[in-house]
Amino acid sequence: MKTITIDKQFFKGTMEISEEDFSKKWISWSYDFGTLCSDSEDWIKYKKLVAWTEELAKKSFKKEHKKQLQNKIENFRKEFKND
Secondary structure (H helix, E strand, C coil): EEEEEEEECCCCCCEEHHHHHHHHHHHHHHHHHHHHHHHHHHHHHHHHHHHHHHHHHHHHHHHHHHCCCCHHHHHHHHHHHHH
């Protein structure tokens, strides 16, 4: 399972999170905008926002996973050279 390390935000430290949980976290935050909707046009835009949030979360996770993997490889190479 692919995971990335993220900042815990309001808590100190970091945590490992899977792509599925990362997306769920962002989508749950996007649900808060639903309380602002008052007519059908708002709800149409809101539905698009939730879908776009999921798309962005997946894209962001993949980008961060690649970056962190490259950093791990580079750190391993540096350690290997020093030994």
